[in-house]
Amino acid sequence: MIAKPLTLTRAPQPQKRPLSRAQRATRLLLLALTAISGYALVTMHTDHLNWATAFASFWHNLQLMIVHPHLGQDSWAALLQAFANTIALAMLTTLLGAFLAFFLALATARPFAPKPLALAMRSLMAVIRAIPTILWVLVYATVIGLGNEAAVVGLTFHSVAYLTKAFAEAMETVPPAKLAALRATGCGFWLTVRHALWPEVRASLLSWTFIRFEINFTNAVAVGAAAGTGGIGYNLFMASAFNFDFQEVGLIVYLLLAFAICLEFVAVRMRKHLTH
Amino acid sequence: MPNLYLRQTARRRWLTLIAALGLLVAGQLWLQLNDRQAFMGVWAGLAWLVHNFTPDAAAWHDLPTITYQLWRTIVIAIAATSVAAIVAVGLGLAGAATTGRIRWLRGGVRLFASVMRNFPFVAWALVLLFSFKQNDFTGFLALFLMTIGYLTRAFIETLEEVGGGAIEALEATGARYWPIVIQGVLPAAIGGLLSWVLYMIENNIRDATLVGMLTGTGIGFTFDLYFKSFRYPSAGLVVVTLIITTIAIELLATHLRQVLTH
Numbered sequence: 001m002i003a004k005p006l007t008l009t010r011a012p013q014p015q016k017r018p019l020s021r022a023q024r025a026t027r028l029l030l031l032a033l034t035a036i037s038g039y040a041l042v043t044m045h046t047d048h049l050n051w052a053t054a055f056a057s058f059w060h061n062l063q064l065m066i067v068h069p070h071l072g073q074d075s076w077a078a079l080l081q082a083f084a085n086t087i088a089l090a091m092l093t094t095l096l097g098a099f100l101a102f103f104l105a106l107a108t109a110r111p112f113a114p115k116p117l118a119l120a121m122r123s124l125m126a127v128i129r130a131i132p133t134i135l136w137v138l139v140y141a142t143v144i145g146l147g148n149e150a151a152v153v154g155l156t157f158h159s160v161a162y163l164t165k166a167f168a169e170a171m172e173t174v175p176p177a178k179l180a181a182l183r184a185t186g187c188g189f190w191l192t193v194r195h196a197l198w199p200e201v202r203a204s205l206l207s208w209t210f211i212r213f214e215i216n217f218t219n220a221v222a223v224g225a226a227a228g229t230g231g232i233g234y235n236l237f238m239a240s241a242f243n244f245d246f247q248e249v250g251l252i253v254y255l256l257l258a259f260a261i262c263l264e265f266v267a268v269r270m271r272k273h274l275t276h
Numbered sequence: 277m278p279n280l281y282l283r284q285t286a287r288r289r290w291l292t293l294i295a296a297l298g299l300l301v302a303g304q305l306w307l308q309l310n311d312r313q314a315f316m317g318v319w320a321g322l323a324w325l326v327h328n329f330t331p332d333a334a335a336w337h338d339l340p341t342i343t344y345q346l347w348r349t350i351v352i353a354i355a356a357t358s359v360a361a362i363v364a365v366g367l368g369l370a371g372a373a374t375t376g377r378i379r380w381l382r383g384g385v386r387l388f389a390s391v392m393r394n395f396p397f398v399a400w401a402l403v404l405l406f407s408f409k410q411n412d413f414t415g416f417l418a419l420f421l422m423t424i425g426y427l428t429r430a431f432i433e434t435l436e437e438v439g440g441g442a443i444e445a446l447e448a449t450g451a452r453y454w455p456i457v458i459q460g461v462l463p464a465a466i467g468g469l470l471s472w473v474l475y476m477i478e479n480n481i482r483d484a485t486l487v488g489m490l491t492g493t494g495i496g497f498t499f500d501l502y503f504k505s506f507r508y509p510s511a512g513l514v515v516v517t518l519i520i521t522t523i524a525i526e527l528l529a530t531h532l533r534q535v536l537t538h
Contacts, residue, residue: 021535021538022467022535022536022537022538025532025535025536026466026467026470026536029470029474029532029536030470033354033358033473034358036351036354036355036358037354037355037358037359039351040351040352040354040355040416041355044352044411044412044413044416045411045412046411046412046413047409047411049408049409049411049413054407054408054409055407057406057407058403058404058407058408061403061406061407062403065399065403084306085306085307088302088303088306088307089303089307091299091303092299092300092303092304092307095296095299095300095303096300126523126526127519127523129522130482130518130519130522130523130526131515131518131519132482132483132485132486132518133486134485134486134489135485135499135515138503139321139324139325140317140321142324143317143320143321143324144313144314144317144320144321148307148308148309149309149310149313149314149317150317152307152309152314153314153317153318153321218396218397221396221398222397222398222486222490225398225402225490226398226486226489226490233398236396236398236399236402237398237402240399240402240403240406241402241405241406244406246403246406249399249402249403252396252399253395253396253399256394256396256399257391257394257395257396260394260396261390261391261394264390264393264394
């Protein structure tokens with residue numbers, strides 16, 4: 001028997017797989033980002049900026065800041081007091097915000113709040129969050145006068161809205177069966193919160209509060225600089241925008257950097273402690 | 277024994293509560309706050325806001341200026357984030373434990389990211405304003421410098437999630453470093469990387485108001501101008517457009533993130 005001659009046929013070409021939804025979204029997003037960035041860079045108003053001198057002066061000031069930090073108009077005592085003010089401001093607004101946000105989150109989280117209330121709270125908090133912290137502080141500085149009170153109220157506003165959202169999301173991860181079990185035994189609202197909800201969300205609430213503390217510290221500096229409500233931010237603003245003393249700016253930057261890096265270290269330790 | 281345990285946890289709970297209250301009181305005493313004034317001020321401020329900031333007919337004439345400045349701000353915030361993302365991909369590849377081949381460079385990148393992340397952005401804004409004066413590029417550079425540290429750190433974590441196993445498997449086939457990175461690591465991580473970029477764009481558009489106030493550019497400067505010349509209805513219109521934009525971008529980014537990572 002003669003074997004049928006073997007014909008070499010080409011293996012069927014693999015069909016080009018249609019792109020998945022995620023791949024299409026990725027390509028579209030990359031394209032959009034490139035187009036928008038290109039447009040922005042091409043149409044940027046630079047007003048006859050002399051690039052060479054601008055970069056040279058920036059580099060020079062950066063060197064002054066980093067290599068030669070030095071005291072300027074303010075004494076060590078004044079700087080440290082302003083620094084302590086900023087820390088106190090951040091701490092106070094974070095604690096206040098966390099305390100208020102816990103109760104507001106109970107009115108926002110799905111297992112506790114009736115639907116219309118939850119929706120209303122969610123929208124309200126989204127609107128408050130959408131207004132930048134600095135605007136709240138500026139408004140309160142106008143109404144109750146320039147000072148720590150304005151900064152406290154302004155920073156607290158934003159903290160409450162931010163933490164309410166974060167806390168409510170954390171509370172929604174608690175298994176509903178757990179809550180139902182306690183309710184079935186006849187536990188009232190607060191007992192359920194205390195014994196079913198609190199142990200589950202404690203760790204995550206704590207870590208959100210700490211994240212907000214870091215944000216509030218940055219905001220407290222910014223608010224002092226932009227609204228003039230005091231704290232180290234104001235010294236930073238005066239040193240650079242009024243006295244052009246970049247050596248003092250450098251010193252303040254080192255102070256703030258040291259504190260922020262300590263916070264980051266604590267945060268990493270805390271996260272390890274909480275997850276174990 | 278359980279009795280002792282319960283007593284101890286109860287004591288610790290009370291101590292935590294007292295410590296928190298102590299910090300509250302200490303902070304309040306240190307800042308010498310007038311609580312009554314502050315508390316009454318909350319409602320007074322809201323009433324003042326509604327009364328003065330409601331846009332009137334004159335304010336609507338400013339709408340073209342406001343929307344133009346808002347558009348410029350958004351576009352520049354996106355550009356600053358995207359350019360920072362390109363740099364951060366390079367830094368992330370050098371800093372991640374799985375793709376970084378040079379040990380001291382890995383440590384160096386991490387240190388750089390940590391310093392940049394914690395560098396007070398107020399200082400960037402003010403120093404840049406001095407050298408680059410009041411123009412779009414100052415805002416762009418300030419946002420760029422603020423973003424680079426965050427993105428580098430986030431990218432390092434995202435790239436490390438791809439895992440050494442996949443890289444080892446590709447190495448076993450004889451693939452070289454760059455093909456592994458470009459065809460193996462980056463495509464696997466792109467969804468995560470882009471989610472971070474979206475998150476930073478959202479954040480930067482929020483922060484752009486503040487940066488604009490400090491550097492005298494964009495929508496922040498527009499607001500500052502209206503606010504300081506007592507044109508409150510126009511300032512209110514700026515706030516309204518900011519609220520709409522921020523919420524729209526937040527919703528869009530959340531939706532895109534869901535599509536990208538599933």
